[in-house]
Amino acid sequence: MEKVLFIIAATGLCAVTSKHYYQFVYELKNWTEALSYCRDKYTDLAAIDDMQDVQTLNDMVELSKMTIMENGNRAWIGLYDDINGWRWSMSENSEAEFRNWSPWQPDNLMSKEFCVLMVDGLWFDYPCESFYRFVCSDNRGSTMTFVYIDNLMSWTEAQSYCRLHYTDLASVRNMTENQKIDEVVPAGVKVWIGLFRDSWKWTNGSTSSLRYWTIIEPNNLMGHESCVAANFLLNAKWEDWTCDSMKEFVCYIAPVYKQVVRVNLINSNPDLTHPDVMEAMLNHIKQKLKEQGVKGDIKLSWRKQSDGSVFQKDDEEMKKKSIV
Numbered sequence: 001m002e003k004v005l006f007i008i009a010a011t012g013l014c015a016v017t018s019k020h021y022y023q024f025v026y027e028l029k030n031w032t033e034a035l036s037y038c039r040d041k042y043t044d045l046a047a048i049d050d051m052q053d054v055q056t057l058n059d060m061v062e063l064s065k066m067t068i069m070e071n072g073n074r075a076w077i078g079l080y081d082d083i084n085g086w087r088w089s090m091s092e093n094s095e096a097e098f099r100n101w102s103p104w105q106p107d108n109l110m111s112k113e114f115c116v117l118m119v120d121g122l123w124f125d126y127p128c129e130s131f132y133r134f135v136c137s138d139n140r141g142s143t144m145t146f147v148y149i150d151n152l153m154s155w156t157e158a159q160s161y162c163r164l165h166y167t168d169l170a171s172v173r174n175m176t177e178n179q180k181i182d183e184v185v186p187a188g189v190k191v192w193i194g195l196f197r198d199s200w201k202w203t204n205g206s207t208s209s210l211r212y213w214t215i216i217e218p219n220n221l222m223g224h225e226s227c228v229a230a231n232f233l234l235n236a237k238w239e240d241w242t243c244d245s246m247k248e249f250v251c252y253i254a255p256v257y258k259q260v261v262r263v264n265l266i267n268s269n270p271d272l273t274h275p276d277v278m279e280a281m282l283n284h285i286k287q288k289l290k291e292q293g294v295k296g297d298i299k300l301s302w303r304k305q306s307d308g309s310v311f312q313k314d315d316e317e318m319k320k321k322s323i324v
Contacts, residue, residue: 020252022046022057024075026065031227031243034076035203038251044204045078046250054212054236057250061232066248076249078203079228079238081218083108085201086116089159089194090137090168099123100178111218111225111240115155116195118172121182123195128155134192135170135181136162144177146170148184148191158192169194200228204252213238278302278310 023042025034038045048054066073083106088096106113106125113125117132126132131152138145147166149158155169162169170193172178185191200218202208214231218240225240229247241247282300302310 020047020049020053020056021255022060023251023253024060024062024065024248025251026062026248028067028246029076029249030246031076031080031241031249034247034249035078038078038249042251043254044252045076046252047078047202047204047206047208048210048212049206049208050210051212057230057236058232061236063232066232071245073233074229074231074239074241074247076227076229076247077238078252079200080203080243081108081111081226081240082198082201083224083226085197086195087197088171089196090139090171096171096173098172098174098178100172100175107223108220111220114197114199116193117190118178118181118185118193119190120187121178123193124190128196130154132158132190132192133185134158134162135185136166137168137170137194139167146177146181146184148186153192155192155196159194162194171195211238212236 025037027037029037035045046057048057061075063073066075086099100121100123102122102124105123106116108125112127115126115128117124117126118135131154133152134149134155136147136149138147149161151161153161159169170181172181172193172195181191181193200211214234214237217238218225218228220240222242225242227241227243227245228238229241229245230236230250231239282302286300304310
């Protein structure tokens with residue numbers, strides 16, 4: 001048996017246990033510029049996981065350095081509304097990009113419209129918790145049929161009903177299917193279809209469910225307020241803003257964890273000193289770490305010993321073999 005020594009250096013190994021190190025940048029930039037700046041010089045725009053993070057930001061901010069003009073004392077964070085992230089409830093990729101929006105849709109009124117209604121063949125975004133009739137897809141073999149359900153349900157309830165009794169909420173892949181649905185639904189009746197989108201997301205992929213909006217936010221006041229700033233006159237509570245607004249911003253730096261791990265190799269048939277073999281082993285270990293839930297920028301490298309070698313024979317094993 002041979003022993004191999006290597007180093008794991010990973011950024012943000014565990015989102016649950018790692019803490020963010022924040023950096024305020026007192027320069028005016030739009031949200032996209034701020035995101036690029038943070039990713040270039042730090043890790044990302046600030047992700048806020050809990051109220052302890054909120055308190056940290058409130059303790060760190062220097063209001064005297066922030067602009068005092070109208071709508072000042074606010075800083076961009078990494079939360080945004082992915083307004084184009086529409087996807088179908090039934091997960092298949094064929095013709096998934098077909099859309100038949102009504103004029104001026106989707107409009108994301110009050111930043112609360114994440115599901116889609118159809119009426120007379122045209123589509124509208126609408127709050128998912130509203131109650132409407134709906135259409136299910138019934139996919140049996142190569143045949144797709146649509147079933148009109150004359151019951152009032154929220155979008156989520158309609159999805160569950162369709163999945164229980166049929167296949168899923170209706171996916172509409174082309175104009176022909178759009179017309180078929182229109183034919184089974186009474187004129188003027190609004191029905192849920194299977195198109196939806198996730199709401200607010202963090203730029204670093206955090207799954208934090210913390211929401212710390214001011215009392216009237218988010219409101220999508222200007223019709224396209226998709227980016228979020230913390231208002232430091234209101235204890236860093238959040239507001240949605242148009243992404244081209246100019247504001248200061250907060251970056252974060254993910255802590256870097258470095259760990260040395262010893263690995264025992266039982267089978268050493270390949271030439272372990274060959275660069276391709278060594279690289280393949282590192283790639284395999286990295287993949288295993290990701291499968292076990294390790295996130296972040298994982299970097300692996302072999303650690304050389306004082307004599308320049310990476311691998312060494314296990315003396316105890318060698319003794320056992322010589323005795324045998």
